[in-house]
Structure formats: C-alpha cells, structure tokens
Amino acid sequence: MKSQKEKLAETQFESLEAMIVSYAAEAVREAAAGHRIRLDYSLESVAALEGILDGQAPADLEYQTRTWGGYFGEVLRKRWGGEWSLTQYPNAVAAVPTLDIQGSRLYPLMKVYRRLTMGESESLTAFLELVQGRLGPVARTQ
Numbered sequence: 001m002k003s004q005k006e007k008l009a010e011t012q013f014e015s016l017e018a019m020i021v022s023y024a025a026e027a028v029r030e031a032a033a034g035h036r037i038r039l040d041y042s043l044e045s046v047a048a049l050e051g052i053l054d055g056q057a058p059a060d061l062e063y064q065t066r067t068w069g070g071y072f073g074e075v076l077r078k079r080w081g082g083e084w085s086l087t088q089y090p091n092a093v094a095a096v097p098t099l100d101i102q103g104s105r106l107y108p109l110m111k112v113y114r115r116l117t118m119g120e121s122e123s124l125t126a127f128l129e130l131v132q133g134r135l136g137p138v139a140r141t142q
Contacts, residue, residue, distance in 0.1 A: 004026055004029070005026075005063055008022060008023060008026060008066075009063075015084075016084045016085065016086060016097060017083075017084045019066075019070075020070045020073055020074065020084055021070070021074065022070075023066045023067050023069075023070030023071070024041075024067075024070040024071040024073070024074040026067050026070075027039060027049075027067045027068055027070060027071035028040075028071065030067065031048070031049075031052060035051075035052050035055075037051070037052060039071060041071075041074060041075050042075070043075065043079060043128060043132075045075065046072065046075060046124050046125055046128050047125055049068060049071065049072060049124060050115075050123065050124050050125055052068070053068060053112070053115050053116060053124075054120070056068075056116060058116055058117055061117070064112075064116055065109050065110075065113040065116065066109065068112045068116075069097075069108050069109030069110070069112035069113065070097075070108075070109065072108045072109075072111065072112055072124060073097065073099050073106075073109060076099055076101070076106060076108055076128075076131065077099055077101070080101045080102065080131075080135050081101060081102075082099045082100055082101035082102070082106075083099070083100050084097055084098070084099060084100075085097075085098050085100055086098065087100075087105060089107060089110055096109060096110055097109050101135060102135055104134060104135065106131065111124060111127055112124070
C-alpha cells in the first residue's frame, strides 16, 4: 500500500495551486495524526506550525518543504488572497512556487525550507508579522 507521500509525488496536478492545496491538506492531516496538533489555516496556527518544525529532522527536505510550506503559503493566501506561480527565487537558478499578493512576491515554501535547515533564526512568526505590516490586517474571505 502506498503512503500519502508516494501518492502525492505520483499525482499529476491540474495546476500549481491544486498541488499546493493538496500538500497543505496533507500538512493538516500529518499535524493531527503525527503531532496531535490542529492546523486550521488561521494566522494563529503559524505558531503551532513553528512547534512542529522545531521537532523535524532535516531529512526528506523536498517533501517537508512542500507539505509544511504549502500549508504556510495557504495560510497567507487565505488571509490576503493572491495567485500561485512559478518564479525564479532571487539569486537562484530554479523557479519555485511563489505567492503573488497585491504586487508582492512571497516565497513561503522557501521560507519553510530555510526554517527547516537554519532553525529558529528563520522564524515564520516573525515573517508573518512582516507580511502583516506590508499587506495590512484586512482579512480576505474565501
């Protein structure tokens, strides 16, 4: 029987957004099943996500980045809207999932990757505060 990770890796998604949404849903499932934490896409849930990331070994980074980064990106998108696209990350060769919101480009998956590999100095909560300062507190309904 295939794991959810294998199923996601083999899926041909209709769009980048569909892929991100699927990985975010897997993060919610994994948080509940593996960590007994409820992730609900609220801004407050980012603190719980930080707690999960604190306990992660830097193994299988691609999957962890897609899963937890997809969730983090969806928290941002549900709050401020925006569109997913593939864009070259600054000073890098590869294109990565990018969230375009109100003229700003955010790289939530890269932020989670950095959090996983560099630790607490790459705080998602601090990043979220910066985003709120730039985009404002107005909630978006979906």
